[in-house]
Amino acid sequence: MPVRFTPPYPIPHRSKSGFLTRFVRGWRSWLDVLFEKSYTMKLGEVHIPALSFYVANELPLVRRVLEEEVADFPKHGFLGGLLDPLIGNSVFAASGAEWAEQRAMVNPAFGHTALKRVFASMSAAVDDLVVRLGQEDLSVPVEIDPFVTHVAADIIFRTLFSRPLTEAESQEIYDGFHAYQKFAQRAVMLRLYRLPQLGYARRAEREARRIHTVFAAEVAGRFAATQLRGERGEDILQALIDARHPESGRVFTEAEVMEQISTIFLAGHETSASAITWALYLLARDPELQQQVRAEAGAGPLAYEDLRGMTVTRDVFRETLRLYPPVSFLVREVTCPVTMRDKQLKRGGMVVISPWLIQRNRHNFPEPHGFDPGRFTDPEQAGACRHAYLPFGKGPRLCVGAGFANQEALLAIAGVMRAFRLEPVAGDTPEPISRLTLRSRSGVRLRLTSTRDRVATSPVQAL
Numbered sequence: 014m015p016v017r018f019t020p021p022y023p024i025p026h027r028s029k030s031g032f033l034t035r036f037v038r039g040w041r042s043w044l045d046v047l048f049e050k051s052y053t054m055k056l057g058e059v060h061i062p063a064l065s066f067y068v069a070n071e072l073p074l075v076r077r078v079l080e081e082e083v084a085d086f087p088k089h090g091f092l093g094g095l096l097d098p099l100i101g102n103s104v105f106a107a108s109g110a111e112w113a114e115q116r117a118m119v120n121p122a123f124g125h126t127a128l129k130r131v132f133a134s135m136s137a138a139v140d141d142l143v144v145r146l147g148q149e150d151l152s153v154p155v156e157i158d159p160f161v162t163h164v165a166a167d168i169i170f171r172t173l174f175s176r177p178l179t180e181a182e183s184q185e186i187y188d189g190f191h192a193y194q195k196f197a198q199r200a201v202m203l204r205l206y207r208l209p210q211l212g213y214a215r216r217a218e219r220e221a222r223r224i225h226t227v228f229a230a231e232v233a234g235r236f237a238a239t240q241l242r243g244e245r246g247e248d249i250l251q252a253l254i255d256a257r258h259p260e261s262g263r264v265f266t267e268a269e270v271m272e273q274i275s276t277i278f279l280a281g282h283e284t285s286a287s288a289i290t291w292a293l294y295l296l297a298r299d300p301e302l303q304q305q306v307r308a309e310a311g312a313g314p315l316a317y318e319d320l321r322g323m324t325v326t327r328d329v330f331r332e333t334l335r336l337y338p339p340v341s342f343l344v345r346e347v348t349c350p351v352t353m354r355d356k357q358l359k360r361g362g363m364v365v366i367s368p369w370l371i372q373r374n375r376h377n378f379p380e381p382h383g384f385d386p387g388r389f390t391d392p393e394q395a396g397a398c399r400h401a402y403l404p405f406g407k408g409p410r411l412c413v414g415a416g417f418a419n420q421e422a423l424l425a426i427a428g429v430m431r432a433f434r435l436e437p438v439a440g441d442t443p444e445p446i447s448r449l450t451l452r453s454r455s456g457v458r459l460r461l462t463s464t465r466d467r468v469a470t471s472p473v474q475a476l
Contacts, residue, residue: 015380015383015385016380016383016384016385017299017302017383017384017385017386018298018299018383018384019380019382019383019384020294020295020298020336020382020384021442021443021444021445022044022336022373022382022445023042023044023045023047023444023445025047025048025049025051025052026047026048026049027048027049028048028049029048029050030046030048032061035059035061036202036206039202040199040202041446042445042446042447042448042454043198043341043342043447043448044341044369044445044446044447045446047370051068051370052370052373052374052375052381053070053374053375053376054068054070055069055070055071055074055354056068056069056070056071056074056353056354056356057070058356061205061206062205062206062207063204063205063206063207064091064205064361064362064363065358065359065361065362065363066362066363066365067347067353067356067358067362067363067364067365068365068367068370069353069364069365069366070367070370070371070374071354072371072377072400072401074353074354075366075371075403075407076400076407077353078345078364078366079343079345079366079403079406079407079408079410080407080408080409083408083409083410084109085348085349085351086345086346086347086348086364087108087109087112087345087346087348088108088112088344088345088346089344089345089346089363090346091201091344091346091363095197095198095201095449096197096449098193098197098217098218098221098222099193099221099224099275099279100272100275100276100279101268101269101271101272101275102272103115103269103272103273103275103276108346114258114261114263115273117258117259118256118257118258118263118265119253119256119273120413121252121256122249122252122253122256123249123413123414124252125172125247125248125249125252126172126249126414126417128317128416128417128420129317131168131171131172131417131420132317132420134168134171134172135168135420135421135424136314136315136424137171138164138167138168138171138177139164139421139424139425139428140428141164141167141177142160142161142163142164142167142425142428142429143428143429143431143432145160145163146160146429146432146433146461147432147463149461151460151461151462151463154438154441154458154459154460155458155459155460155461156456156457156458157290157293157294157456157457157458157459158187158286158290158452158453158456158457159183159184159187161286161289161290161293161425162183162186162187162282162283162286162290163178163180163183163187164286164289164421164425165281165282165283165285165286165289165421165425166178166182166183166186166187166278166282166286167183168282168285168421169277169278169281169282170182170228170278170282172248172249172281173228173231173248173249173250173274173277173278174228174231174246174248174250175246175247175248182227185223185224185226185227186224186227186282189220189221189223189224190220190224190279190283191452192216192220193217193220193221193224193449194448194449194450194452195448196213196214196216196217196220197213197214197217197448197449198448198449199211199213200213200214200217224275224279225271225275228274228275228278229271231250232250232267232270232271232274233267235250235251235254236254236267236270239251239254239255249274249277250270250274253265253270253273253274254270277414280412280414281414281417281418283339283449283450284339284340284418284450285339285418285421285422287337287339287450287451287452288330288333288334288337288339288404288418288422289421289422289425289426290452290453290457291333291336291337291451291457292329292330292333292422292426293426293429293435293457293459294437294443294453294457294459295329295332295333295336295384296329296426296430296435297435297436297437297459297460298384298437299384300434300436302325302329302386303430303434303435305325306325306326306329306426306427306430307430307431307464309322309323309324309325309326309427310323310326310427310428310430310431311431312431315424315427320420320423320424323423323427324390325386326423326426326427327389327419327423328386328387328388328389328390329386329426330419330422330423330426331386331389331398331402332384332385332386332388332389334402334404335372335378335388335402335404336372336373336382336384337445337451338368338369338372338403338404338451339404339450339451340368340404340406340449340450340451341367341368341369341447341451342365342366342367342368342369342447343365343366343367343368343406344363344364344365344366345363345364345366346361346362346363346364347359347360347361347362347363347364348360366403368403368404369447369451371401371403372401372402372403372404374401377397377401378394378397378401379394405418431464432463432464432465433461433462433463433464434461434462434464435459435460435461436459436460436462437459437460438458438459438460441458443455443456443457
């Protein structure tokens with residue numbers, strides 16, 4: 014079956030970039046350094062002054078790194094330069110025994126993300142999103158990114174802190190994270206080439222502090238309430254404060270709780286916001302598919318049990334994650350000299366596993382750059398969907414929030430589709446760039462038309 018259409022992606026260069034050209038192209042986006050063979054090679058190799066990169070695309074190599082020999086390929090220490098100001102040495106960045114200890118302490122907190130338990134708060138946040146969109150001037154295109162970022166951040170904020178996110182807080186996070194990605198990437202590029210960092214690292218740190226300010230007071234206040242007054246909440250923040258290592262009994266310090274909260278919040282909202290934004294753009298290109306999603310969502314309030322039947326919506330989101338994986342490059346460290354295929358990998362080198370490349374490899378998926386939600390019900394592509402599809406990673410470090418992200422995406426997509434018809438803006442094609450996450454360089458603008466006479470008032474706003 015042919016694909017429905019081919020959405021935008023950076024057309025790869027015909028040949029591998031030279032030393033200086035690679036720096037210039039990577040300065041803007043890591044996707045810009047890719048060339049045609051990047052999408053089909055089994056193991057690539059790039060050497061720059063500070064580091065040797067090995068790009069492992071062959072599926073047996075991917076399994077080896079992410080599933081079979083995990084202890085030999087921990088998170089690369091170079092990742093710290095990119096993420097330390099934001100999340101410190103939290104469960105996302107830690108490796109080895111330290112990661113295992115943190116994961117054992119953090120896991121119980123995710124009981125608060127049980128999908129049925131958070132359904133009502135997710136639904137309320139999506140209802141508020143629909144109201145906010147309906148209050149916009151729909152005679153002109155709407156920049157959809159800030160709205161989707163708000164709902165994704167609002168959902169995780171309610172789960173972390175038991176309260177909604179304000180619009181001012183949301184804007185601060187959106188602006189701060191956008192700036193952080195740009196400054197942190199440029200600092201890392203300069204560091205990779207052993208060049209002066211020109212203040213980019215300091216600017217990234219400043220933006221990280223700006224983001225932390227939004228929820229630092231929540232953490233400090235709850236920590237004090239628990240330790241000094243014995244007051245308790247019922248959310249992830251409280252669960253992290255109460256966490257004990259099952260063997261040693263160790264507890265998190267306030268600074269460590271802040272690092273874990275930062276990780277959960279930033280990973281939990283930014284990746285979802287990226288994927289949902291791209292999903293709405295893809296649906297805007299396909300009115301027939303929009304109608305199928307709208308029909309599947311129905312007219313009445315959605316119940317938790319309704320999600321199981323939203324197969325078209327689920328496949329649209331899966332295909333979105335295949336085409337636009339929010340985290341497009343996963344990096345691991347070579348801890349000892351090792352042989353992969355015909356290459357000797359140097360200790361300290363970086364193994365790159367790229368969902369972007371693997372999921373767009375024509376040897377894995379037919380017409381890989383095309384949009385085709387039907388792939389996920391096609392028996393001939395079942396193997397690829399099982400083995401060459403890794404937007405949430407693979408193995409023991411598989412994203413613990415995958416189910417949470419899928420549920421909020423189904424609700425957000427269904428909510429927007431029921432309220433609006435979407436159209437792309439002629440001549441305004443989004444351009445994917447990869448920094449920390451995959452976003453459009455200049456945002457995503459869509460035309461929205463209400464599917465009903467008026468958007469109902471949010472119960473929250475009616476009080």
